[in-house]
Amino acid sequence: MKQNVFLLFLTLFTLGLSAQQFTHQDTLRGSITPERAWWDLTYYHLSIEVRPDNKFISGSNLIRYQVLDAQKVLQIDLQPPLRIDKVTQDGKSLAVISKGNAHFIQLKKEQVKGQYNEVVVHYSGHPKEAENAPWDGGFSWKKDTNGKHFVATSCQGLGASVWWPNKDHMYDEVDSMAISVKVPKGLMDVSNGRLRKVDKDTNTYHWFVANPINNYGVNVNIGDYVHFGEKYKGEKGLLDMDYYVLRDNLEKAKKHFKQAPMTLRAFEHWFGPYPFYEDSYKLVEVPYLGMEHQSSVTYGNHYQNGYLGGDLSSSGWGLEFDYIIIHESGHEWFANNITYKDIADMWVHEGFTCYSENLFLDYHFGTKAAEDYVIGLRRNIRNNIPIIGPYGVNQEGSGDMYFKGANMLHTIRQLVDDDVKWREVLRGINKDFYHQTVTSDQIEKYLIDQTGIDLSSIFDEYLRTTMIPEFEYSIAGNTLKFRYRKVVDGFNMPIKIHIGDKTHWIAPSKQWKNQTFTGDLSTLQVDRNFYIKDVRSRP
Numbered sequence: 001m002k003q004n005v006f007l008l009f010l011t012l013f014t015l016g017l018s019a020q021q022f023t024h025q026d027t028l029r030g031s032i033t034p035e036r037a038w039w040d041l042t043y044y045h046l047s048i049e050v051r052p053d054n055k056f057i058s059g060s061n062l063i064r065y066q067v068l069d070a071q072k073v074l075q076i077d078l079q080p081p082l083r084i085d086k087v088t089q090d091g092k093s094l095a096v097i098s099k100g101n102a103h104f105i106q107l108k109k110e111q112v113k114g115q116y117n118e119v120v121v122h123y124s125g126h127p128k129e130a131e132n133a134p135w136d137g138g139f140s141w142k143k144d145t146n147g148k149h150f151v152a153t154s155c156q157g158l159g160a161s162v163w164w165p166n167k168d169h170m171y172d173e174v175d176s177m178a179i180s181v182k183v184p185k186g187l188m189d190v191s192n193g194r195l196r197k198v199d200k201d202t203n204t205y206h207w208f209v210a211n212p213i214n215n216y217g218v219n220v221n222i223g224d225y226v227h228f229g230e231k232y233k234g235e236k237g238l239l240d241m242d243y244y245v246l247r248d249n250l251e252k253a254k255k256h257f258k259q260a261p262m263t264l265r266a267f268e269h270w271f272g273p274y275p276f277y278e279d280s281y282k283l284v285e286v287p288y289l290g291m292e293h294q295s296s297v298t299y300g301n302h303y304q305n306g307y308l309g310g311d312l313s314s315s316g317w318g319l320e321f322d323y324i325i326i327h328e329s330g331h332e333w334f335a336n337n338i339t340y341k342d343i344a345d346m347w348v349h350e351g352f353t354c355y356s357e358n359l360f361l362d363y364h365f366g367t368k369a370a371e372d373y374v375i376g377l378r379r380n381i382r383n384n385i386p387i388i389g390p391y392g393v394n395q396e397g398s399g400d401m402y403f404k405g406a407n408m409l410h411t412i413r414q415l416v417d418d419d420v421k422w423r424e425v426l427r428g429i430n431k432d433f434y435h436q437t438v439t440s441d442q443i444e445k446y447l448i449d450q451t452g453i454d455l456s457s458i459f460d461e462y463l464r465t466t467m468i469p470e471f472e473y474s475i476a477g478n479t480l481k482f483r484y485r486k487v488v489d490g491f492n493m494p495i496k497i498h499i500g501d502k503t504h505w506i507a508p509s510k511q512w513k514n515q516t517f518t519g520d521l522s523t524l525q526v527d528r529n530f531y532i533k534d535v536r537s538r539p
Contacts, residue, residue, distance in 0.1 A: 022393045028075075028102040029159065030342070030394030032171055035075035035104055039065040041172045042116065046164055049182040050189075050222060052149040055141050057082075058124035061165050065118075067111045074105045074119065077161035077168035082125040084165065089119045101161060101168075121165040128162050130154060133288035134298075137162050142287035144224060144246050149187060151222040152286040152298060157343065157396060160215035171341040171437055173212040180206045181220055188225045190244045192218055192296045193279040209295070210278040212435045214339045217294035221284045226250050232261050232281070235273040239264070240280040249285065249303065256303045257283060259322050263329045266363035267356060272427040275337035275434065283325065290324035292331030292353075299324055312403075313376030317361055317369050330356030338433045338443075344389035345440040346396045347463060351387070351405020358406060374410045375528055377403040383466045388440060398466075407531040408462040414529045415494065416451050425450045457491040462531070464488075469532040471495065471508055475521045482515070484508045485535075496527035503527075 027033075041063070048059030063076070078084055079101045087094045087105050095106040105119060128138035137158030142150045153163050161168040181189035182204040193209035221244070228250070229242040241260060245253040260283055264274055274281060279295040286298040289308070301308065301324035311318030334352035355374070362370035380403045387404060389397035398404075416422045428450055429443070444459045461467060465488060473482035484491055492509040499519040506515060526534040 022390070022395070025100045025102070026393040026395070028099065029077065029168065031392040032169060033075055033102075034071070035073050036167060036169060036172070038067070038069040038071040038111075039074060040068055041065050041167050042175050043177065044166065044174050045178040045180070046218070047178075047180040048164065048220075050151065050220065052141060052151050052184065052187075052222065055126055055129065055139070056124070057127055057139075057163070059164075060120055060122045062118055062120045063167070064116060067113050067115050067117065070111045070113055072107045072111060074107060075167070076103050076105060076119075076121055076165050077101055077159065078103060078121075078123060078165040079128065079159070079162045080125075082123055082127055082163070082165075085122040085124055087119055087121050089117065094119070101159075103165075123165050128158075130288070134291040139163060140287050145248060146224065148224045149184070149222060150224075150246070150287045151220070152288065153220045154286075154288060154291045154293075154298070156216040156291065157394075159394070160218060163220075164218070166215050168215055170214055170216075170339055170343065173214050173339065173435075173437060175212055177209040177213055177218070178206065179209070179218065179220075180204055181222075183222050186224065187222050188244070190221045190225060190282065190284045190296065192294055211276050211294075213294050214336065214437075217292070217336055219291070219293040219296055219298065221286055221296070221298065223285070225285070228254060230261070232264055234264060234277070235268050236277045239274055239277050242280055242282045243284075244282065245285040252303045253285070256322065257325070259325045260329070262364065263326050263360060266360045267330060267333060269363055270356070270359045270423055270426050271333045272430045275332060275430065281329075281332070290328050292328045292335050292349075294332065294336040297325075297328045297332070299328070301325070311376075312380065313373045314379065315372040315376035317365065317373040317376075318357075320365060320369075321357070321360060323357070326357055326360050327353055330360075333430055337430055337435060339437045341437045341439055342391050343394055343396050344391045345438075346389070347387045347401035347405045348438060348440060348443055350401040351409060354402040354406035355409045358410060371410075371529060374406055378407055378531065381407070383468060386465060387463045404462060404531075408458070410529060411493075411531045412447065412451070412453075412455060412458070414496070414527070415453055415455075421451070457488055458493055460488045461491055469493065471526060471532050471534045472537055473524075473534070474537045475524070478518065478521060479514055479516050480506075480521060480524070481512060482506065482508050483512045484510055493530075493532075495530045495532065498525045498527065499523055 043064035045062040097104045130138035130140045133140045134154035137155040140152045144150045155162050159168045179191040183189045185203050189205040191207040193207045196206045196208050225244040226247050232239040232241050276295045282296045283299050286300045289300045291298045306319045307323040330353040335349040340348050358370045358374040385398045387397045387401045389395045413422050448455050467486045469487045470485045494507045
């Protein structure tokens, strides 16, 4: 089935992680180096020309920053085969010492704590071409069915420095950003934020992002686009929803993209207001599957429900919605509003966003549909390496962050056992961490504090090991003997069991316990909503 494309990717992805050997370049990319730590990024103006005929780009990035500590060496990242042509500050050329993808600018001007300064990095070259976007990153140089150029960028994981020079670490998001893209006549560029103007003489599109944005969320999409849109009446007022699609797909897009406001309605209910009203919401057709570029969500699922026409859950419910519209829009809350500081904590993006698919179904189709879907996703979990990866080297953890992360959150919802409170917790995360970069530790502590439940051993079990709790039990008359095995120390998560038409809470631990019940214990069933395995043993 077509969803096997995604599952094959996750398998290859995690096999690659297990063999990873880290280098100094990994540290320069993935850590907060001294040459990054002393300055706070405040503003970018990325200005580039894209020449699809030659697969060539050139331009500059103005980088504005505040001095936190007086230093004289500033790290900027740009990946070969792109090259830095020159760097200036206050119009004066600066020396640059390059170490692979990291470039160390030797500043001449005295850097005074608290002051704001700028450097301008000029660059050019043939950027890396994406072989299997969006997973491997780079430029996708394609053509539409009419032979016109159809070009897009995607760069999560590999890093935005694969196509433009920037401070390529997630901990420091730029506060606002201008994006100017010159493209050949007859084509349009769609990037993040709002379109401020089009210079018709040069065919340059000028976009502006008013909110903080992570580097990999910045994008360029070029094609023979047509536009339509609508106004969505949301929690913060009217939201502009704009759609850019290839000319030949306009009519099918007008029908299919009706799922977009449905998505916002569900997610504003569960997560709170859409985080980027000032920058609008866009769906932009691209020549690859899709990606969560902030306020410029890219779409390539061929105007069909499911994931490339398949149901990742095999429950049937995965065919009730377009996976890319729902999933990538969910990232506006988890990835773009709330962003990991270190990619090792990528589950904060993918676990919550995979779970958002379940909540979309819950809102529109009911709780049972949502349960069927998220439980059905369990068949895709590999449990080969932990969800959280190594820190400081730009390395994700297991691809299980999607389906296992979603089922962990679904399990926590059962423990809260109060959907009004659970909704308040989810909305609170997006309010209290609004436009922030975070660690897994922060999110874990927040969930513990707001639910009033000690979830620490649950996070350790599901995020930091490959074990799945096994509920082992035996029955002797009216007595149930039970315990957990394959769990971390201190794991004592309560679960529900059903005996006949009665539901009971029990609290297993590593030690055997005995509990007497009325009713026929031969009918015992463990509630399916808890992500555990139940193993019946002999008494």
